[in-house]
Amino acid sequence: MTDAGGPVIPNFGEGSSCVVRNRVFCVDWVRDNWHGTLEPALLQHLKLTGIAVAIGFGIALVTALVAYRARRLEGPIGLVSDFLYTIPSLALFQLLVPLTGLTVTTVEVALVAYTLLILHRNTLEGLRGVPEEVREAARGMGMTPLQTFVRVDLPLAVPPIVAGLRIATVSTISIATVAAFVIPEGLGRPIFVALSSNLFKTEIIAAGALAIGLALAADAALLVVQRALTPWARKRRPA
Amino acid sequence: MGEEAATGVIADAFTWRTFGRAFRFMADNPGLLLDKTAQQVELSAAAIGIAIAIALPLGVWLGHLHRGSFVAISVSNLGRALPSLVLIAFGILVFGIGFWNNAAALVVLAVPPILTNAYFAVDQVDESVVEAARGMGMRRRDVLLRVELPLALPLVFAGIRIGTVFVVATATIAAIAGGGGLGDVIVNQATYRLEGVVAAALWVSALALGAAGLLALAQRALTPAGLRRERGSGRTGAAL
Numbered sequence: 001m002t003d004a005g006g007p008v009i010p011n012f013g014e015g016s017s018c019v020v021r022n023r024v025f026c027v028d029w030v031r032d033n034w035h036g037t038l039e040p041a042l043l044q045h046l047k048l049t050g051i052a053v054a055i056g057f058g059i060a061l062v063t064a065l066v067a068y069r070a071r072r073l074e075g076p077i078g079l080v081s082d083f084l085y086t087i088p089s090l091a092l093f094q095l096l097v098p099l100t101g102l103t104v105t106t107v108e109v110a111l112v113a114y115t116l117l118i119l120h121r122n123t124l125e126g127l128r129g130v131p132e133e134v135r136e137a138a139r140g141m142g143m144t145p146l147q148t149f150v151r152v153d154l155p156l157a158v159p160p161i162v163a164g165l166r167i168a169t170v171s172t173i174s175i176a177t178v179a180a181f182v183i184p185e186g187l188g189r190p191i192f193v194a195l196s197s198n199l200f201k202t203e204i205i206a207a208g209a210l211a212i213g214l215a216l217a218a219d220a221a222l223l224v225v226q227r228a229l230t231p232w233a234r235k236r237r238p239a
Numbered sequence: 240m241g242e243e244a245a246t247g248v249i250a251d252a253f254t255w256r257t258f259g260r261a262f263r264f265m266a267d268n269p270g271l272l273l274d275k276t277a278q279q280v281e282l283s284a285a286a287i288g289i290a291i292a293i294a295l296p297l298g299v300w301l302g303h304l305h306r307g308s309f310v311a312i313s314v315s316n317l318g319r320a321l322p323s324l325v326l327i328a329f330g331i332l333v334f335g336i337g338f339w340n341n342a343a344a345l346v347v348l349a350v351p352p353i354l355t356n357a358y359f360a361v362d363q364v365d366e367s368v369v370e371a372a373r374g375m376g377m378r379r380r381d382v383l384l385r386v387e388l389p390l391a392l393p394l395v396f397a398g399i400r401i402g403t404v405f406v407v408a409t410a411t412i413a414a415i416a417g418g419g420g421l422g423d424v425i426v427n428q429a430t431y432r433l434e435g436v437v438a439a440a441l442w443v444s445a446l447a448l449g450a451a452g453l454l455a456l457a458q459r460a461l462t463p464a465g466l467r468r469e470r471g472s473g474r475t476g477a478a479l
Contacts, residue, residue, distance in 0.1 A: 083448065085404070086404050086444075086447050086448050086451045087408075087444045087447060087448070088407065088408035088409075088411045088412075088443055088444065088447055089408060089412075090408075090411045090412055090422060090425055090426075090440070091408075091411060091425065091439075091440035091441075091443045091444050091447075092440075092444070094425055094436050094437060094440040095437060095440045095441065095444070097433070097436075097437075098254060098255070098257035098258065098433065098437060099255070167319065170319045170320055171319060173320075173322065174319070174320070174321070174322035174323060175322075177322040177323075177324040177325060178323070178324055178412060180324075181426065187322075188324050191324060191325065191328050192415075194328075195328060195331070195415060199331060199332065201332055204328045204329070204331075204332060205329075205332070207325075208322075208325035208328055208329055211322045211325050212320055212321060212322070212325065215319070215320035215321075215322070216320050219316065219320065
């Protein structure tokens, strides 16, 4: 799967006159190179993002729970995620290269690091927002702590958590384009190839539009998930 | 360019020792790194300055009128969906390669957080405080400058801080579009080898952290004493 795309170097010595002249946008090039270049890059991008957000969410759930239970740790955890978030993505990728090489691992470690700040904060905020009376009511009904957490705390914390997931997903899609500096994968790849072959415009615009479209689509999809998970909030949250 | 970096890297060993060599590279090439740092700071400062000049008055004014929340939210959502690399690449297509193409791309990146934060900062100032100020006979301008703005300052500043972090990070990528800066070293492994790349990466991280730290201190200093006890929820607040 990872190598399916491979580098397909556009050669505008051949192809339609539109491609040869490097016009602003050549539909025929997109059609001819969809299966060879753009589709694999899009799927790789989706995979890079999905894995990073999933792992980041898993870690953030744990750190948020720890910070929620042990307030003393809240400051340090927040500081570390703040610190990671500030490091430029290109630099973080390169700083990991001596340790994990030019691999997907390098990219995923960096992407996960960037999701942590937002996911941790929003999850913690979600847990904090659960009213104490509701928890007491759950306890009064005879729920165990685990039941209370799964059936009361988590559902009530859904809106801020999903809001965090939306932001994390969209920013990960954005940062994953930079991953092409390290591994030949994702939608940054065709952009690099086009930049280094005399600015082949069609490819830059097509890949760029796909990245923006993917971000907007992911955002919309998560919004739908949020609405489905919180039917009681539908009237209050028109946004 | 990714291509060259990819092949060059294999020659170097992937070990902790690379970091030691990176520090030696810093000691051996202070002139190079300082030159590149100056370029990066110049580009970032120009972009931030322009972005503030555009976004701050607009955000504050809309917030003061309590109008345009849709604009503020949309700009912020749209801004996040624009990958920085795509922005730089589009910038090359429109403006060609050079300083101003990069500055323009960076301005587009920095405007959303500054605008959105400024809007919500002023919009969400306690209505009763504003009314009290009006009741004391303050003029509209004084209400804005002496009541709303000081109370909004921490959140306004958080927006500037987020914008600055974005800009410094992306100015690194701008090297592919002739932006110069430390990114020039990072994407040029063929010339500087892995230790040079890692040295520049460490250097630019320090630069970004330093800028964010300074702005955080400035934010604290500018926060009115009465607000200081509350924890500023800058980033997530802006993000939501």
